[in-house]
Amino acid sequence: MGKTPTCPFGRIHRGPFHVPKDLFQLPTSELFADAIQRHLKASLGKDPDHATRHDWRLAMSMAVRDRVVDPWFESTRATYAKQGKRVYYLSMEFLIGRLIEDVTLNLGLEDIAREAMASLGQDYAELVALEPDAALGNGGLGRLAACFLDSLSTLGIPAYGYGIRYEHGLFEQHFRDGVQIESAETWLGQRNVWEFERPEARYEIGFGGHVDYKGARAVWHPADTVIAKAHDTPVVGWQGKWVNTLRLWSALPNRNFDLEAFNRGDYIGASAPEALARTLSRVLYPDDTTDEGKALRLKQEYFFTSASLRDLLRRFKSEGYEIATLADHVAIQLNDTHPALAGPELIRLLEDEHGLTFDAAIDLAQTCLGYTNHTLLPEALERWPEGMFQGILPRHYDIVRGLHDRVSAENGTQLIEHGEVKMGDLAFVLAHKVNGVSALHSDLVKETVFHDLHRAYPDRIINQTNGITPRRWLYSANPALSGLITETIGNEWVADLEQLTQLELHIPDAGFLDQFAAAKRANKVRLAQWLKDRDGARLNPDAMFDIQIKRIHEYKRQLLNILETIALWNDMHDAPSADWTPRVKLFGGKAAPGYAMAKSIIELINGVAAKVNTDPVTRDWLQVVFPENYNVSMAERLIPAADLSEQISTAGKEASGTGNMKLSLNGALTVGTLDGANVEIREQVGAENFYLFGLTAAEVQAHRAEPDYARAAIEASPRLKRVLGQIANGVFSDGDNRFGDVLGMLWDHDYFLVTPDFDGYFETQRQIDKDYRDPKEWMRKAALNTSRMGWFSSDRTIAGYARDIWGAKSLL
Ligand code: 26Q
Numbered sequence: 001m002g003k004t005p006t007c008p009f010g011r012i013h014r015g016p017f018h019v020p021k022d023l024f025q026l027p028t029s030e031l032f033a034d035a036i037q038r039h040l041k042a043s044l045g046k047d048p049d050h051a052t053r054h055d056w057r058l059a060m061s062m063a064v065r066d067r068v069v070d071p072w073f074e075s076t077r078a079t080y081a082k083q084g085k086r087v088y089y090l091s092m093e094f095l096i097g098r099l100i101e102d103v104t105l106n107l108g109l110e111d112i113a114r115e116a117m118a119s120l121g122q123d124y125a126e127l128v129a130l131e132p133d134a135a136l137g138n139g140g141l142g143r144l145a146a147c148f149l150d151s152l153s154t155l156g157i158p159a160y161g162y163g164i165r166y167e168h169g170l171f172e173q174h175f176r177d178g179v180q181i182e183s184a185e186t187w188l189g190q191r192n193v194w195e196f197e198r199p200e201a202r203y204e205i206g207f208g209g210h211v212d213y214k215g216a217r218a219v220w221h222p223a224d225t226v227i228a229k230a231h232d233t234p235v236v237g238w239q240g241k242w243v244n245t246l247r248l249w250s251a252l253p254n255r256n257f258d259l260e261a262f263n264r265g266d267y268i269g270a271s272a273p274e275a276l277a278r279t280l281s282r283v284l285y286p287d288d289t290t291d292e293g294k295a296l297r298l299k300q301e302y303f304f305t306s307a308s309l310r311d312l313l314r315r316f317k318s319e320g321y322e323i324a325t326l327a328d329h330v331a332i333q334l335n336d337t338h339p340a341l342a343g344p345e346l347i348r349l350l351e352d353e354h355g356l357t358f359d360a361a362i363d364l365a366q367t368c369l370g371y372t373n374h375t376l377l378p379e380a381l382e383r384w385p386e387g388m389f390q391g392i393l394p395r396h397y398d399i400v401r402g403l404h405d406r407v408s409a410e411n412g413t414q415l416i417e418h419g420e421v422k423m424g425d426l427a428f429v430l431a432h433k434v435n436g437v438s439a440l441h442s443d444l445v446k447e448t449v450f451h452d453l454h455r456a457y458p459d460r461i462i463n464q465t466n467g468i469t470p471r472r473w474l475y476s477a478n479p480a481l482s483g484l485i486t487e488t489i490g491n492e493w494v495a496d497l498e499q500l501t502q503l504e505l506h507i508p509d510a511g512f513l514d515q516f517a518a519a520k521r522a523n524k525v526r527l528a529q530w531l532k533d534r535d536g537a538r539l540n541p542d543a544m545f546d547i548q549i550k551r552i553h554e555y556k557r558q559l560l561n562i563l564e565t566i567a568l569w570n571d572m573h574d575a576p577s578a579d580w581t582p583r584v585k586l587f588g589g590k591a592a593p594g595y596a597m598a599k600s601i602i603e604l605i606n607g608v609a610a611k612v613n614t615d616p617v618t619r620d621w622l623q624v625v626f627p628e629n630y631n632v633s634m635a636e637r638l639i640p641a642a643d644l645s646e647q648i649s650t651a652g653k654e655a656s657g658t659g660n661m662k663l664s665l666n667g668a669l670t671v672g673t674l675d676g677a678n679v680e681i682r683e684q685v686g687a688e689n690f691y692l693f694g695l696t697a698a699e700v701q702a703h704r705a706e707p708d709y710a711r712a713a714i715e716a717s718p719r720l721k722r723v724l725g726q727i728a729n730g731v732f733s734d735g736d737n738r739f740g741d742v743l744g745m746l747w748d749h750d751y752f753l754v755t756p757d758f759d760g761y762f763e764t765q766r767q768i769d770k771d772y773r774d775p776k777e778w779m780r781k782a783a784l785n786t787s788r789m790g791w792f793s794s795d796r797t798i799a800g801y802a803r804d805i806w807g808a809k810s811l812l
Contacts, residue, residue: 026108026109026112027112028112029111029112029113029115029116029119030116030119032063032109032112032113032116033116033120035063035066036056036059036062036063036116036117036120037059037120038063039058039059039062039063040055040056040059043058043059043062044058044059044062046059048120053122053126053130054130056117056120056122057100057127057128057130057131058190058191058193060100060113060116060124060127061100061131061193061194063113064100064103064104064107064109065103065193067107067109067240068103068107068234068236068240068243069234071236071240071241071242071243072234072243072245075156075158075242075243075244075811078811079158079811080319082811083329084158084808084809084811085328085330085331085806085807085808085809086158086159086312086315086329086331086808087152087158087159087333087802087806088159088160088308088312088330088332088333089145089148089149089152089159089160089161089162089333089335090163090305090308090332090333090334090335090339090342091142091145091162091163091335091339092163092164092301092304092335092336093136093141093142093145093163093284093335094134094136094137094142094145094146094149094161094163094246094248095134095135095136095137095138095139095142095143095145095146095170095632096133096135096136096632097133097134097135097146097472097631097632097633097636098128098131098132098134098632098633099131099134099194100127100128100131101128101476102150102471102472103194103236104128105471105475105476106237106238106240106471107236107239107240108239108240110124129633132186132187132189132190133169133187133631133632134169134187135169135170135185135187135284135631135632136164136169136170136248136284137170138170138285138286138287138288138551139550139551140288140374140550140655140656140657140659141288141335141336141374143632143658144335144374144437144466144658144794145161145163145335146469147467147468147469147472147658147794148161148794148797148798149161149244150237150469150472150794151469151793151797151798152235152237152798153235153238153242153243153244154237154238154241154242154469154471154495154795155237155798155799155802155810155812156237156241156810156812157244157798157802157808157809157811158811159244160244160246160247160312161235161245161246161247162247162248162249162307162311163246163247163248163249164248164249164250164281164284164300164303164304165195165231165249165250166281166282166283166284167188167250167278167281167282167283168184168185168187168282168283168284169185169187169284170185170284170286170631171184171185171286171590171593172184172629173590173629173630174629175602175606178603178606178607178610179599179602179603179606180590180591180599180602180603182286182593184283195232195233195248196231196232196233197229197230197231198229198230198231198232198247199229201230201247201311202227202228202229202230202252203227203228203307203310203311204226204227204228204254205225205226205227205228205302205303205306206220206222206224206225207222207224207302207393208223208224208391208394209221209222209223209224209394210394211394211398217352218348218351218352218395219352220348220352220394220395225254226251226252226253226277226280226303227251227252227253227254227277228249228250228251228252228303228304228306229249229250229251229252230247230248230307230311231247231249231250232245232246233245233246233247234246238471238494239495242811242812247308247311249281249303249304249307249308250281251277251279251280251303252274252277252278253273253274253276253277254277255273258270258271258273279296280296280299280300280303281300281303285297285300286590286592286593287594287595288551288553288592289377289379289380289553289592293383293384293385293388295388295392298384298388298389298392298393299392301338301339301340302341302345302392302396304339305339305342305345306341306345308339308342309342309345309346309349310349312330312332313349316329316330323350323354323356323364324364326364326367326368327364327368330368331368331805331806331807331808332346332368332369332370333369333371333372333801333805333806334370334372334431335372335374336372336374336375337371337381337382337423337424337427338382340371340382340423340424340427340430341393341396342369343365343369343426343427343430343431344393344396344399344400344403344426344430345396346364346365346368346369347361347362347399347430348396348399350364352395358402362403362406362430365430366430366432367432369427369430369431369432370432370433370434370801370805371427371430371431371433371434372434372435372436372437372464373424373434373435373436373437373441373445373449373450373655374437374655374656375655376441376444376445376448376449376652376655377555377653381422381423383420383421383422383423384420384421384423385419386416386419386420386421387419389421400415400416400421400426401416403415403426403429403430404416407429410456411456412452412456413425413429413452413453413456415429424449424450425450428450428453428457428460429453429457431460432460432805433462433804433805434450434460434461434462435461435462435463435464435801435805436461436462436463436464436655437463437464437465437466437655437656438466438657438676438677438679439463439465439677439679439680440652440674440676440677440679440697441655441676442461442462442463445461462804462805464797464800464801464804464805465677465792465797466656466657466661466677466792466794466797467658467661467792467793467794467795467796467797467798468661468662468665468792468793468794469793469794469795470493470494470495470497470665470793470795471494473636473639473665474665474666475494476636477636477637477639477640477666478519478523478639478666480518480519480520480522480523481516481519481520481523481640481666481786482494483519484512484515484516484519485500485503488502488503488506488512489503493790495795496795497789497791497792497793497795497796498790498791498793498796499790500786500789500790501787501788501790502787503783503786503787504784504787507780507783507784507787512783513779513780513783516779516782516783516786517775517779519667520640520641520643520779520782521541523640523641524539524541524545524641525541526637526641527545527637527638528540528541530637531625531627534627535627535628537625539584539623539625540582540584540620540623542582543582543583543584543621543623544582544583544584544643544644544768544769545586545642545643545644546584546585546586546643546644546646547586547588547638547639547641547642547644547645547663547668548561548585548586548587548588548589548646549586549588549589549630549635549639549659550588550659551590551591551592552589552590552591552595552598552599552601552602553591553595553598554597554598554601554751554752555649555650555654556648556653557648557649557650557752557754557757558587558589558601558605559604559742559746559754560754560757560758561585561587561646561648562585562587562601562604562605562608562624563720563723563724563754564758564761564762564765565585565608565612565624566723566726566727566732567719567720567722567723567762568583568622568762568765569608569612569615569618569622570719570723572617572618572621572622573617573618576617576618580621580622580769581621581769581770581773582621582622583621583622583623583769584623584625585622585623585624586625586626586627586638586642587624587625587626588626588627588630588634588635588638589630590629590630596741597741597742597745600739600741600742601742602626603738603739604727604732604739604742605624606626607733607738607739608624608732609623609624609625609626610732611731611732612624613625635659635662639659639662639663639666639668640666642663642666642668643668643669643772643778643782644668644670644671644768645659645660645663645664645668645669645670645671645672646672647659647670647671647673647676647678648672648673648693648694648757648761649673649675650673650675650695650700650752650753650757651673651675651694651695651696651699652675652697652700652701653675653752654675654678655676656676656677657675657676657677658677660676660677660678661677661681661792664681664685664785664792665785665786665789666786667782667783667785667786668782669689669690669691669768669778669781669782669785670682670685670690670691670785671764671768672690672691672692672693673692673693673695673757674694674697675697677792680791681789681792684788684791684792685784685785685789686784686788688781689781689784689785689788691764691768692764693757693760693764694760694761695753695756695757700753703753703756704751704753709750709753709755709756710746710748710749710750710755710756711747713750713756713758714747714755716759717755717758717759719758719759720755720758720759724743724746724747727739727743728740728743
């Protein structure tokens with residue numbers, strides 16, 4: 001062990017656990033209003049008479065932020081003083097959404113802020129809605145990272161999230177004639193009050209060049225370098241008891257300006273290096289599956305991984321520990337393979353800068369590293385062309401070669417194969433634990449992608465079923481329901497979600513169930529009002545709100561949903577005097593800009609919406625609504641209003657899903673396949689409170705072996721055949737044959753088995769129609785869903801990672 005660790009704050013504070021008392025006392029709304037006015041003038045330089053709503057929003061945020069800083073420092077001090085193990089969560093994506101409400105609620109300031117703003121003539125809710133979403137992620141994986149940060153802080157586990165401060169987050173989606181159009185997102189267009197720039201925390205990151213070997217010692221001479229600069233965002237836990245840090249890196253040139261070029265009069269050329277360096281943190285790759293194999297992506301991955309590792313090693317060394325004890329103090333989690341270069345980078349730093357042998361460096365790196373797999377889709381497994389990898393990262397290439405030679409001799413594992421570096425296999429061999437994200441997914445990981453590696457390392461793969469933060473996804477997003485819950489069982493459920501089981505006692509009580517129904521109804525009215533103001537849409541709040549929200553992908557089968565919608569519309573036309581159960585079909589989600597089939601599916605949904613919503617025969621029973629630009633903030637409005645949750649992926653393809661958890665927690669019933677975490681949700685809420693349909697993962701495998709299964713399924717289903725005929729005849733495209741790609745896909749191969757699952761899905765939906773007509777029984781099932789979903793808190797997930805992977809402890 002090295003010398004006693006020192007606290008970087010020196011001796012100014014009185015003892016390590018001193019908490020300034022007044023800090024955690026809530027201010028009066030008058031004092032808070034004073035603080036807001038002070039910020040408006042002193043921090044923003046605005047006269048209250050001329051302040052815009054944005055100014056007020058910023059001033060309020062700053063007054064809230066003031067109350068984060070001290071608990072943040074206290075958490076850091078406590079970590080140093082208690083020599084706590086730190087968790088480092090490396091992720092290319094953090095899909096955060098807004099922070100303003102999150103921080104305000106966690107600090108218990110909501111009522112005070114609301115009153116203070118009212119006294120200043122401003123509406124709190126309106127101001128909150130002005131904050132742009134931090135959309136530094138594509139979908140599930142990035143949102144999971146944000147939920148994990150929330151839970152790490154709530155549990156008081158010392159942790160840092162590390163990622164990239166993209167200038168442009170996920171693109172904005174617009175529809176033009178039903179077609180998705182993308183435009184650049186600009187979340188930093190207004191001042192971001194939640195981040196603190198740390199110009200002193202900067203690292204030079206190298207690319208390319210060559211390696212000199214002097215005996216056993218390697219010296220890498222990069223051809224180019226850029227600077228990584230840190231920006232810190234505090235992550236506030238429940239009740240502000242603990243605050244961790246999200247550290248995001250932006251890229252800068254290491255020389256600002258080519259003065260020589262400037263002096264020659266080449267003013268544009270003089271700033272070229274700057275523009276080039278900055279591209280590394282310019283934009284998030286908008287793809288949530290395809291491995292594009294682009295050099296910029298590889299550079300982004302190395303850029304943030306290297307900066308993060310060097311930063312955590314600097315922190316570790318500042319405490320005076322011996323390098324051999326690294327794994328006692330540091331746990332590094334890789335969110336998929338995107339940061340998998342952490343393995344070779346850590347080995348490089350340990351060997352080249354700390355003098356460890358290759359073997360010792362490998363062992364130490366492996367003891368620190370854990371790897372989470374989020375997908376079985378072959379196209380999403382990262383592989384880099386060997387030549388590109390070697391050109392950009394010559395030293396790392398040699399390390400991966402060395403590893404390859406070792407593991408291939410030991411057990412035949414090929415890290416480099418067919419001219420490609422396989423990042424999944426690399427992450428696997430360099431991690432002491434590899435986890436899947438639901439029980440089914442973890443089993444499939446063992447049988448499929450890592451079949452051989454699992455046999456070579458049988459104890460390595462474990463499961464950690466995903467979870468969601470109850471703070472954002474129930475307490476904050478659904479005040480109507482959370483108010484009822486708190487009235488009924490007290491407020492401890494917010495940080496201990498399994499307490500929701502206590503609700504079950506109250507479900508037979510008609511009063512409780514009526515209030516539960518009233519909360520749902522209020523949320524539906526609220527959503528309808530919001531969509532009316534936003535898009536002019538008119539939703540009937542008495543209809544069933546049937547919601548499918550997620551990235552658009554063939555395996556998630558939005559197509560199955562819209563085909564069923566058309567079939568239902570047909571049945572309504574065939575029997576217009578029948579007593580139909582009114583439905584609003586809501587879709588939300590973005591397609592990757594290069595994913596043509598996903599974009600056609602969007603166009604089809606919009607085509608059906610245009611037809612159905614203007615049909616006087618069915619208008620009162622069926623609506624199709626697809627609001628543009630689905631994001632975290634929209635999810636917070638849609639989820640509390642859902643009656644039915646669509647989780648209908650081809651079995652074996654959805655690793656877990658987390659939207660499924662959010663919807664069920666908020667009292668929606670699920671129609672779903674046995675896929676991902678649906679399996680565990682159904683176990684928890686009870687099979688009788690879940691609408692199951694479709695082929696199982698094993699049956700999917702078998703079905704694909706049958707010749708011409710799609711054609712056979714279509715021929716066997718007159719209902720489906722009619723729907724496909726209508727699409728071909730242009731019923732949803734003003735008479736032209738626009739959807740040939742979709743129809744050709746369905747008839748010819750239908751890889752995701754929409755056609756064989758169609759009839760089962762349709763029948764299940766008709767059962768749902770029937771059941772919805774008994775509102776008491778429906779609400780009883782909905783309330784049972786809420787009361788039995790407590791296990792899916794990300795607090796439970798994080799406690800599992802801390803115990804089984806990180807060996808990290810709460811310092812609360
Ligand atoms: C890889 C290479 C090049 C470009 C992009 C990518 C890339 C980017 C993002 C590959 C995959 C992703 C994201 C995957 C993802 O979101 N997976 C989801 O993870 C959730 C959290 O575990 C699960 O609930 C979902 O089931 C899973 O689809």
